[in-house]
Amino acid sequence: MIITKTRCHSLAALLVCACCAVKVFTRLLRQCCFLPSFGHAFNIRTRSLLVAFTGSLVNLSALERAPQGTCTNMYSMDFRRTKLGRFMNNRVPSSKRYQPTxxxxxxxxxxxxxxxxxxxxxxxxxxxxxxxxxxxxxxxxxxxxxxxxxxxxxxxxxxxxxxxxxxxxxxxxxxxxxxxxxxxxxxxxxxxxxxxxxxxxxxxxxxxxxxxxxxxxxxxxxxxxxxxxxxxxxxxxxxxxxxxxxxxxxxxxxxxxxxxxxxxxxxxxxxxxxxxxxxxxxxxxxxxxxxxxxxxxxxxxxxxxxxxxxxxxxxx
Known part of the structure:
Protein backbone atom coordinates (compact mmCIF):
# COMPACT_ATOMS: atom_id res chain seq x y z
CA MET A 1 0.00 0.00 0.00
CA ILE A 2 1.46 3.33 -1.10
CA ILE A 3 0.97 6.21 1.33
CA THR A 4 0.98 9.50 -0.50
CA LYS A 5 2.33 12.75 0.89
CA THR A 6 -1.22 14.13 1.16
CA ARG A 7 -2.35 11.18 3.23
CA CYS A 8 0.67 11.53 5.51
CA HIS A 9 -0.28 15.15 6.15
CA SER A 10 -3.89 14.12 6.84
CA LEU A 11 -2.82 11.44 9.30
CA ALA A 12 -0.44 13.87 11.03
CA ALA A 13 -3.23 16.43 11.43
CA LEU A 14 -5.54 13.72 12.75
CA LEU A 15 -2.95 12.66 15.33
CA VAL A 16 -2.49 16.24 16.56
CA CYS A 17 -6.25 16.74 16.92
CA ALA A 18 -6.59 13.41 18.75
CA CYS A 19 -3.94 14.49 21.27
CA CYS A 20 -5.77 17.78 21.82
CA ALA A 21 -9.04 15.96 22.33
CA VAL A 22 -7.51 13.63 24.92
CA LYS A 23 -6.16 16.64 26.79
CA VAL A 24 -9.55 18.36 26.75
CA PHE A 25 -11.39 15.24 27.92
CA THR A 26 -8.88 14.83 30.73
CA ARG A 27 -9.48 18.37 31.91
CA LEU A 28 -13.24 17.99 31.62
CA LEU A 29 -13.06 15.08 34.05
CA ARG A 30 -11.80 17.48 36.70
CA GLN A 31 -14.93 19.60 36.59
CA CYS A 32 -17.41 16.75 37.13
CA CYS A 33 -19.92 17.55 39.86
CA PHE A 34 -19.30 14.45 41.94
CA LEU A 35 -15.73 15.39 42.85
CA PRO A 36 -16.52 18.23 45.32
CA SER A 37 -19.53 16.35 46.76
CA PHE A 38 -17.58 13.25 47.70
CA GLY A 39 -14.13 14.76 48.02
CA HIS A 40 -14.10 14.48 51.83
CA ALA A 41 -15.03 10.82 51.68
CA PHE A 42 -11.77 9.90 49.94
CA ASN A 43 -8.68 9.31 51.99
CA ILE A 44 -5.42 11.00 51.06
CA ARG A 45 -4.09 8.03 49.12
CA THR A 46 -7.25 7.58 47.05
CA ARG A 47 -7.41 11.25 46.15
CA SER A 48 -3.73 11.21 45.17
CA LEU A 49 -4.35 8.31 42.81
CA LEU A 50 -7.36 10.11 41.30
CA VAL A 51 -5.41 13.29 40.74
CA ALA A 52 -2.51 11.39 39.21
CA PHE A 53 -4.86 9.49 36.88
CA THR A 54 -6.68 12.57 35.54
CA GLY A 55 -3.52 14.67 35.34
CA SER A 56 -5.15 17.31 37.48
CA LEU A 57 -3.17 20.45 38.20
CA VAL A 58 -5.70 21.68 40.75
CA ASN A 59 -4.50 22.00 44.32
CA LEU A 60 -6.21 19.48 46.60
CA SER A 61 -6.61 22.07 49.29
CA ALA A 62 -8.80 24.12 46.96
CA LEU A 63 -10.90 21.04 46.31
CA GLU A 64 -11.40 20.47 50.02
CA ARG A 65 -12.44 24.08 50.59
CA ALA A 66 -15.22 23.79 47.98
CA PRO A 67 -18.70 23.94 49.55
CA GLN A 68 -20.48 20.63 49.84
CA GLY A 69 -23.14 19.91 47.21
CA THR A 70 -21.82 22.41 44.72
CA CYS A 71 -20.39 21.82 41.28
CA THR A 72 -17.08 23.65 41.30
CA ASN A 73 -15.97 24.24 37.75
CA MET A 74 -12.23 23.71 38.13
CA TYR A 75 -11.55 23.79 34.42
CA SER A 76 -13.29 27.13 34.03
CA MET A 77 -11.46 28.52 37.07
CA ASP A 78 -8.12 27.67 35.51
CA PHE A 79 -8.85 29.95 32.57
CA ARG A 80 -10.45 32.67 34.66
CA ARG A 81 -7.26 33.04 36.64
CA THR A 82 -5.42 33.89 33.45
CA LYS A 83 -5.63 36.80 31.05
CA LEU A 84 -8.10 34.79 28.97
CA GLY A 85 -10.73 35.07 31.68
CA ARG A 86 -12.08 38.37 30.39
CA PHE A 87 -12.72 36.87 26.95
CA MET A 88 -15.02 34.04 28.03
CA ASN A 89 -18.65 33.85 29.11
CA ASN A 90 -20.05 32.32 32.26
CA ARG A 91 -21.28 28.74 32.32
CA VAL A 92 -25.07 28.53 32.17
CA PRO A 93 -27.52 25.70 33.00
CA SER A 94 -28.37 23.31 30.19
CA SER A 95 -31.92 24.69 30.07
CA LYS A 96 -30.73 28.20 29.09
CA ARG A 97 -28.88 29.75 26.18
CA TYR A 98 -25.33 30.82 26.82
CA GLN A 99 -24.50 34.50 26.51
CA PRO A 100 -21.16 35.06 24.73
CA THR A 101 -18.94 37.99 25.53
Missing part, protein backbone atom coordinates in the same frame (compact mmCIF):
# COMPACT_ATOMS: atom_id res chain seq x y z
CA UNK A 102 -18.42 40.70 22.92
CA UNK A 103 -15.15 39.05 21.93
CA UNK A 104 -16.83 35.68 21.52
CA UNK A 105 -19.68 37.17 19.49
CA UNK A 106 -17.15 38.66 17.07
CA UNK A 107 -15.25 35.37 16.86
CA UNK A 108 -18.44 33.41 16.22
CA UNK A 109 -19.31 35.66 13.29
CA UNK A 110 -15.81 35.77 11.83
CA UNK A 111 -15.01 32.04 12.00
CA UNK A 112 -17.90 31.17 9.67
CA UNK A 113 -18.27 34.45 7.81
CA UNK A 114 -14.73 34.09 6.50
CA UNK A 115 -15.74 30.94 4.60
CA UNK A 116 -18.78 32.29 2.77
CA UNK A 117 -16.92 33.50 -0.34
CA UNK A 118 -14.56 30.46 -0.52
CA UNK A 119 -17.55 28.12 -0.28
CA UNK A 120 -19.33 29.93 -3.12
CA UNK A 121 -16.20 29.90 -5.27
CA UNK A 122 -15.56 26.24 -4.49
CA UNK A 123 -19.12 25.35 -5.43
CA UNK A 124 -18.70 27.19 -8.72
CA UNK A 125 -15.55 25.20 -9.45
CA UNK A 126 -17.48 21.94 -9.07
CA UNK A 127 -20.20 23.28 -11.34
CA UNK A 128 -17.76 24.14 -14.13
CA UNK A 129 -16.03 20.77 -13.77
CA UNK A 130 -19.32 18.90 -14.22
CA UNK A 131 -19.49 16.67 -17.30
CA UNK A 132 -23.13 15.59 -17.23
CA UNK A 133 -26.50 16.46 -15.77
CA UNK A 134 -26.15 14.52 -12.53
CA UNK A 135 -22.74 15.96 -11.77
CA UNK A 136 -24.24 19.41 -12.27
CA UNK A 137 -27.21 18.63 -10.00
CA UNK A 138 -24.92 17.17 -7.35
CA UNK A 139 -22.66 20.23 -7.53
CA UNK A 140 -25.66 22.51 -6.99
CA UNK A 141 -26.92 20.39 -4.07
CA UNK A 142 -23.57 20.32 -2.35
CA UNK A 143 -22.74 23.95 -3.10
CA UNK A 144 -26.09 25.17 -1.79
CA UNK A 145 -25.73 23.18 1.43
CA UNK A 146 -22.12 24.24 1.98
CA UNK A 147 -22.66 27.93 1.29
CA UNK A 148 -26.00 27.95 3.12
CA UNK A 149 -24.38 26.60 6.28
CA UNK A 150 -21.81 29.40 6.53
CA UNK A 151 -24.25 32.12 5.43
CA UNK A 152 -27.00 31.18 7.87
CA UNK A 153 -24.58 30.63 10.73
CA UNK A 154 -23.01 34.05 10.18
CA UNK A 155 -26.43 35.72 9.92
CA UNK A 156 -27.66 34.10 13.14
CA UNK A 157 -24.58 35.02 15.14
CA UNK A 158 -24.68 38.57 13.78
CA UNK A 159 -28.33 38.96 14.79
CA UNK A 160 -27.61 37.38 18.16
CA UNK A 161 -24.79 39.88 18.68
CA UNK A 162 -26.31 43.11 17.38
CA UNK A 163 -30.07 42.46 17.66
CA UNK A 164 -30.29 40.31 20.76
CA UNK A 165 -33.15 42.45 22.07
CA UNK A 166 -35.31 41.18 19.21
CA UNK A 167 -35.90 37.83 20.82
CA UNK A 168 -38.37 36.47 18.27
CA UNK A 169 -36.17 37.45 15.35
CA UNK A 170 -33.15 35.87 16.99
CA UNK A 171 -35.13 32.70 17.71
CA UNK A 172 -36.22 32.41 14.07
CA UNK A 173 -32.65 32.77 12.85
CA UNK A 174 -31.52 30.21 15.40
CA UNK A 175 -34.12 27.74 14.16
CA UNK A 176 -33.02 28.29 10.56
CA UNK A 177 -29.40 27.83 11.58
CA UNK A 178 -30.23 24.49 13.16
CA UNK A 179 -32.33 23.37 10.19
CA UNK A 180 -29.61 24.22 7.69
CA UNK A 181 -27.24 21.82 9.47
CA UNK A 182 -29.47 18.86 8.55
CA UNK A 183 -29.58 19.86 4.90
CA UNK A 184 -25.84 20.54 4.90
CA UNK A 185 -25.21 16.97 6.08
CA UNK A 186 -27.51 15.60 3.38
CA UNK A 187 -25.90 17.81 0.74
CA UNK A 188 -22.42 16.67 1.80
CA UNK A 189 -23.36 13.08 0.97
CA UNK A 190 -25.24 13.91 -2.25
CA UNK A 191 -22.23 13.78 -4.65
CA UNK A 192 -21.11 10.40 -3.29
CA UNK A 193 -24.60 8.92 -3.34
CA UNK A 194 -25.41 10.29 -6.80
CA UNK A 195 -22.13 9.69 -8.63
CA UNK A 196 -20.85 6.44 -7.16
CA UNK A 197 -22.17 2.92 -7.64
CA UNK A 198 -23.82 1.64 -4.46
CA UNK A 199 -25.10 -1.70 -3.21
CA UNK A 200 -28.70 -2.84 -3.88
CA UNK A 201 -29.92 -1.65 -0.48
CA UNK A 202 -27.58 1.30 -0.05
CA UNK A 203 -28.93 2.94 -3.20
CA UNK A 204 -32.07 3.94 -1.29
CA UNK A 205 -29.99 6.28 0.86
CA UNK A 206 -30.03 8.72 -2.10
CA UNK A 207 -33.53 9.77 -1.10
CA UNK A 208 -33.60 8.61 2.53
CA UNK A 209 -30.94 11.14 3.47
CA UNK A 210 -33.23 13.97 2.39
CA UNK A 211 -36.18 12.51 4.31
CA UNK A 212 -33.94 12.45 7.38
CA UNK A 213 -33.05 16.11 6.78
CA UNK A 214 -36.72 17.07 6.50
CA UNK A 215 -37.61 15.08 9.63
CA UNK A 216 -34.80 16.76 11.57
CA UNK A 217 -35.92 20.19 10.40
CA UNK A 218 -39.49 19.43 11.46
CA UNK A 219 -38.22 18.41 14.88
CA UNK A 220 -36.33 21.70 15.20
CA UNK A 221 -39.43 23.65 14.16
CA UNK A 222 -41.74 22.02 16.71
CA UNK A 223 -39.32 21.26 19.57
CA UNK A 224 -36.67 23.96 19.27
CA UNK A 225 -34.20 23.69 22.19
CA UNK A 226 -36.49 21.41 24.17
CA UNK A 227 -33.82 18.75 24.55
CA UNK A 228 -30.28 19.77 23.61
CA UNK A 229 -28.83 16.29 24.12
CA UNK A 230 -31.39 14.80 21.75
CA UNK A 231 -30.57 17.51 19.21
CA UNK A 232 -26.91 16.54 19.32
CA UNK A 233 -27.74 12.84 18.98
CA UNK A 234 -29.92 13.56 15.93
CA UNK A 235 -27.10 15.44 14.21
CA UNK A 236 -24.64 12.66 15.03
CA UNK A 237 -26.98 9.97 13.71
CA UNK A 238 -27.66 12.01 10.58
CA UNK A 239 -23.93 12.16 9.90
CA UNK A 240 -23.12 8.56 10.80
CA UNK A 241 -25.85 6.53 9.06
CA UNK A 242 -25.06 7.58 5.45
CA UNK A 243 -21.35 7.15 6.19
CA UNK A 244 -21.94 3.47 6.93
CA UNK A 245 -23.82 3.13 3.65
CA UNK A 246 -20.86 4.50 1.70
CA UNK A 247 -18.83 1.48 2.78
CA UNK A 248 -20.83 -0.54 0.23
CA UNK A 249 -19.24 1.39 -2.64
CA UNK A 250 -17.09 -0.87 -4.86
CA UNK A 251 -14.80 2.14 -5.39
CA UNK A 252 -13.67 3.38 -2.01
CA UNK A 253 -11.39 6.19 -3.08
CA UNK A 254 -11.96 9.14 -0.77
CA UNK A 255 -13.03 7.08 2.24
CA UNK A 256 -9.90 8.16 4.17
CA UNK A 257 -10.66 11.85 3.58
CA UNK A 258 -14.30 11.33 4.56
CA UNK A 259 -13.19 9.65 7.77
CA UNK A 260 -10.73 12.43 8.60
CA UNK A 261 -13.43 15.05 8.02
CA UNK A 262 -15.82 13.12 10.25
CA UNK A 263 -13.20 12.99 13.00
CA UNK A 264 -12.85 16.78 12.88
CA UNK A 265 -16.62 17.13 13.25
CA UNK A 266 -16.65 14.75 16.22
CA UNK A 267 -13.70 16.46 17.93
CA UNK A 268 -15.45 19.78 17.47
CA UNK A 269 -18.38 18.51 19.53
CA UNK A 270 -16.10 18.62 22.59
CA UNK A 271 -15.79 22.38 22.19
CA UNK A 272 -19.45 22.77 21.18
CA UNK A 273 -20.38 21.46 24.65
CA UNK A 274 -17.69 23.51 26.43
CA UNK A 275 -19.18 27.02 26.37
CA UNK A 276 -18.27 28.68 29.64
CA UNK A 277 -15.44 26.22 30.21
CA UNK A 278 -13.07 27.19 27.41
CA UNK A 279 -12.58 30.70 25.97
CA UNK A 280 -14.01 31.01 22.45
CA UNK A 281 -15.30 27.43 22.66
CA UNK A 282 -18.09 28.00 20.12
CA UNK A 283 -15.72 29.74 17.71
CA UNK A 284 -13.31 26.81 18.00
CA UNK A 285 -16.21 24.53 17.17
CA UNK A 286 -16.79 26.65 14.07
CA UNK A 287 -13.15 26.16 13.06
CA UNK A 288 -13.46 22.40 13.39
CA UNK A 289 -16.60 22.47 11.22
CA UNK A 290 -14.80 24.55 8.59
CA UNK A 291 -11.81 22.19 8.56
CA UNK A 292 -14.04 19.12 8.34
CA UNK A 293 -16.01 20.70 5.48
CA UNK A 294 -12.75 21.62 3.75
CA UNK A 295 -11.48 18.04 3.93
CA UNK A 296 -14.77 16.75 2.52
CA UNK A 297 -14.71 19.33 -0.25
CA UNK A 298 -11.20 18.27 -1.20
CA UNK A 299 -12.33 14.64 -1.41
CA UNK A 300 -15.32 15.53 -3.60
CA UNK A 301 -13.22 17.72 -5.87
CA UNK A 302 -10.38 15.22 -6.23
CA UNK A 303 -12.22 11.92 -6.54
CA UNK A 304 -15.53 12.92 -8.16
CA UNK A 305 -14.83 15.99 -10.28
CA UNK A 306 -11.12 16.61 -10.91
CA UNK A 307 -10.61 13.21 -12.57
CA UNK A 308 -12.88 10.94 -14.52
CA UNK A 309 -11.50 7.77 -12.96
CA UNK A 310 -13.57 5.86 -10.48
CA UNK A 311 -16.84 7.58 -11.36
CA UNK A 312 -19.95 5.78 -12.42
CA UNK A 313 -22.14 7.79 -14.77
CA UNK A 314 -25.66 6.69 -13.93
CA UNK A 315 -28.61 7.49 -16.19
CA UNK A 316 -31.86 7.84 -14.32
Missing amino acids: EYEHAANCATHGFWIIPSILGSSVLYFLSDDQWETISAWMYGTGLSGLFIMSTMFHTVSWKKSHLRKVEQRFHMCDRMVIYFFIAASYAPWLNLRELGPWAVHMRWLVWIMACAGSAYVFFFHEKNKVLDLLCYTAMGAVPAVVLLSMPNREGILELSVGGVFYCLGIVFFKSDGLIPFAHAIWHVFVAVGAGVHYYAIWRYLYATGTGQIKISR
